[in-house]
Every structure is written in C-alpha cells, then in structure tokens.
Amino acid sequence: MSADLRPEIKPVSAGVGTFAAMKAVFGRDLKVAFRQKQDLLNPLLFFVMVVSLFPLGVSPEVSFLREAGAGILWVAALLSVLLSLDHLFRHDFDDGSLEQLVLQPQPLFLLVLAKTLAHWMLTGLPLVVLTPVLGVMVHQEGNSIAVLCLTLLIGTPVLSLIGAIGAALTLGLRSAGVLLSLLIIPLYIPVLIFGTGTVAAAADGASVGAYVALMAAFLVLAVTLAPFAAAAALRISLSNG
C-alpha cells in the first residue's frame, strides 16, 4: 500500500460542519435505498392492500366507506410506517455503518434527524402521494381528501420520528419487529386521533385551522425531542453489541 497520499499527522481541530455531515448521511441513505427499489415499494403495496381489506372485510357500502375512509387510510398509513421502521437502523447496525455514524464528530441527534428525514422521504411521503387515489376508492369527497393529505403530510414525519426511538431501542434484539410495534403503537395514538379527527371535522364543515396547527405543534415537539431520545437509545443498543 502506498502511503504518499497521507497528510501529515496533526491534531484535528476544525472538523466538517454539522450541516454538511447531515447532508452526507441523508444523501447516502437515499442512494442506498434507490439501489434496492423493491424495499421502497413494499410499504406502499402494504398500504394499498390493508386499505382494500376494509371494503372486503367490513362492507363495500358507499355510506360506510365515506364515514370510515379517513380512519382506514390513517390506520393503514400508520401500519406501513411501522412496518418500514425496522429498516431504519437495522442494515446500518449489521454492516457496521452505525458504529461509524455514532463515532462521527458531529452531534449524533442531528445525524439521526437526517437519517429519519431520509426515512420519511422514502416511506411517509410516497404514502401521502398515493393517498388521493385511495381516497377516491374509499369514496372520500375532494375536500376530505385534501385535508387527509395535509394531515398525513404533517403526521407521517411524526410517525417516523417517534418510530426512530423504538427502532433504536429494539436494535439487535430477537423478534425486534413485534416488540417495536408494542412499544410504538401507544405513542402513535395522539397523532392518529388528531389526524382522523381533523378530517372528520372538515367533513362536518368545521374549520380545521386550529387542529392542523395542533398537529404542527406535535411535529415541532417530535422534531425537537425524538432525535435526542433516539440518539441516546442508539448508544445504549450499540454498547450492548
């Protein structure tokens, strides 16, 4: 191995900026995901299938679907995000990139935030894009569909952020998938309630501004707190490995 590339040895004082490091983490995650496109499609297929179970399993009546449609879509979106969370750190844990991430000289919670954002772009956002089509299939009105998309747009990042905590806590455990769901579903309930409640209020003709603002507050809270908890959980899980 030739060694002429090596710089002289000196204490490294000025490092890479945090934002540049976040961008690098984000970019790498997107690149890896696009090399494995099937993994991107799976949560979407799951979403569509769960939604289609309701007309088949409960009732295809227009009145029922109009009433329950927003709830069905929300629950299905929640479950697909849950399903995809296992991937958030698992591969990185297995191949050692997670160790390298934790050892990077930038605040870990911000790197975790970048990873979570990438995760949302790859799962939550496509779900939102798909929602109008499924909304029509469960007989939602135009206005309801718009509000539904808006609530999912604000709500799915919250799901990814809270889910990151659970994914970090269950890293490397047996039957991590089921355990992850057990830990995370109770924490998802407020988002679900306000997501569907806002659509219901819109269908009743009420103004939804206040509810949307409240969901946005959830998002702000999740963005500020969840990465800290997830970063702490990652360190604990890695310490065990």
Added chain:
Amino acid sequence: MSEPLLQAVNLQCERDERVLFRDLSFSIVPGTVTRVEGPNGSGKTTLLRILAGLNDAWSGELLWRGEPRVNLREEFQRNMLYLGHRTGIKTLLTPLENLRALMAGRRPLSDDVLRQALAGTGLAGFQDVPCRNLSAGQQRRVALARLLVADEPLWLLDEVFTAIDVDGVSAIESLLQQRAAEGGAVVVTTHHDLRMAGMHRIVLGGGLDDER
C-alpha cells in the same frame, strides 16, 4: 517521551456476570503501536470498543490528553479512527461511494484522491463495482483505504488482518509501522502474529477470578 494521547486508569469491565478485566491501566503514547493480546473471549474487542467510546459498560477512568474523556466527546471523536469487526461498508454502494460516505463527516476529499487511496489498497479497477460483487477480502480493503487518507492521531483497529492475503498483511504491517514512525498512535487487536520493534502490549485474560 511525548504526552500520552489516551490513558486508562484502573479500567474494569464486566460482561454477562463475568469480569473481563480489572485494574487495567495503560497509556497510549504517540509514535507507538500497541497490540491487545489474549485468547478468544478475553475481551479484546470489548476493550477496543470501550476505548473508542462505543461501549460504556465500564468503570475506572479514561483520560484523553490528560482530561476525562466524557467531557470531550466531540474532540475525541474528531481525533480517533475506529475500524471494527463490522467495517461499515455498504454492499449496495461502490467502493468509491463507500469511501466518500465514510470520509464525508470527517475529511471530505476529492474523488481523485479517494480513487488513488482505493488503488493503493489493491482495488485499482474495482472502484466503481458494487461492493456486493467483491470478495470479503476486497470489501475489507475498501475499509482499509481509509487508513491511507486518515489524519486522526489515534487509530483503533479491531482484527484488521481478517480475510487479507499475505501481501496485504505485510503492507498493513509496514503501514502501521510507518504510521508510528510519523508520530501516530495505533492500537490493534489481532490473532495474527504481529511483530514490530518497540511494540507495546496489553495482555488480557490473565486468569481473573469472580470474587469481588
């Protein structure tokens, strides 16, 4: 002698109800190669992970340049390079993309330099082949390419010689020696019979009993 980079004072680690080591004290000084020795299960990897700051199930003191390391996490991580059992190589990415991603948070370099570094570890012509098409040894060489462009004063290398062929092993040996000569500090765990002039040793697994 120059001031130690990393000092361990009365380090103790217990794992699964078993004391791996206790009262372990040593200094990692610039310009040296230190080899952690011991049979399987004696805690070599655990010790290295403790030094890297990945494992925190230990008691005792760890000083970075004379000060408690807990208060200096960012500075410490900027000055330390850790290469683990698991190399951090993504099989879906090419060697170049991997190296770029690994360096991005530490020392972004131009693709030219990265390509040369990869060529320097014997991966010339493979820089743009997805890593899953490479052999285990080649994948490790991708990780080792970091050593050719790393400027961190402290290297912690866990089992660097795994899956590397004879030529590669001697190249790494001379790289480590050269690194020490330049004033870097290297800590390695290995089963490979590493012999270097002036090599320091940390010996683990000295028959610790379970009494407390």
Added chain:
Amino acid sequence: MWQWFHKLGSPKWFFGIANRLMPWLLAGGLIILAVGVVWGLAFAPKDYLQGNSYRIIFIHVPTAFLAQSVYIMMAVAAVVTLVWRMKLADVFVKAVAPVGLVLTFLALFTGAVWGKPTWGTWWIWDARLTSMLILLFLYGGVIALDRAINDEKSAARAVAVLVLVGVVNIPIIKYSVEWWNTLHQPATLKLTEKPSMSSEMLIPLLLSILGLYLLFGWLACIRMQTEILVREQRTKWVREMVMAGRN
C-alpha cells in the same frame, strides 16, 4: 449531601432500611385500607344518582390513581438511572412495572364492572377508560423491552429512555383521548364524576388511596429486595446474609 445520595443508591443500605420499614408499611397499609374500604362499602351514604353501584369507586379510584402515579414514579427513577446511574433506581423500575400493570388492569376491570349497571354494558370507549387502556399498553411495552434485553445495564437504560418517552406522551395522550371522546360521543354520564362528593364519601376514599399507597410501598420493597438478591448474589454481603439466615 453527596455522600448521603450515594449511600441511598447502595443496595446493601437499602436492604436494611427496607427490612425496618416493611412491617410498618404492611400493617399501616392493611389497617388504613380496611378502614377506608369498609367505611366506603358499608357506611358511606348512597349516591343519589347511581345508588349503591357507585361504591366500587372505593376500589376503582385508588387503583387508577396509583396506576398513574406508579408510572410517574418510574419516570423519576428513569431520570436518576440515566443521569446518576444509580443502581437502586433501575431496580425500582424493574420491580414496580409489573405492579403498575396489574393496578392498571384492576382499574380497567373495576371500571368495566362499574360500567355494567351505569351504562348497561361492560365496555364503553369512555375517555378515562381508554386512557387507562393506553396506560396498560405503555406498561406492557416497558415490561416487554426489559425482558427482551439480556444485558442488565443496557436493559435498565433502554427501559429508562422508553419510560421517559412515555411520560412525555401521557399528557398528550390524555388530552387527545378526551378531545376524541367529545368528538364522537357527547358527554353522557361519566364514571368518577362527582356531582356531590360529600365528605362522608371523600374521607373513606382518601383513606383507601393512602392505604393502597402504603401497601404498594411494602410490595415495592419486597420486589426490590428480591431483585437486589438476584443481582448481588455474588457479593460478600449477600452471601454472608444468606449464610447467617441458614444457621
């Protein structure tokens, strides 16, 4: 001060204190709980609206109350675990989580029993019952995570993170469940609504709560002692104590 704090964290020290405390907690808890429950069930006046069926309040409210306080106590212990790494704090969390789960279950069960005469059905998606159900899920998650991690220290810290995340969520969950409830069913007769909580009802209720707290303290001590014995089985003081007990 600091030394005192450190001493408080020593399992051996706790073991001795608990031994001295436990008889008082047990006796006090049983007596006060008995007085409160008997007074409430037999002597307190009837509720003008719900008749005698409201009397389950003397069991339901203390369990529900304690079930929630136990989670808060666990959250305090979780902070201590994460910040000071005090062994005793994670022993506490591990020891009381199942107790919290059982209390939550009892609160749900008595709520359902109360619901039958009040609403004519065992279960209604009432805001309080639903909140308790979610609390049951939270306890279940904590216990499941603790069981899933083999390494004791990692388990303690992972559980502490989860408990803290849960405690941040509890007020949000409560608030959203109440909002959801008003959205879906206009307020009817609520459990634990106290239109005329006279002092003859309030005093036995407070006594029941106090008694249950003391009993919980006793149970927590026993469970913590057991957990400490398991963890410290290789230490000298445990061996000596066990040997002394054998002779």
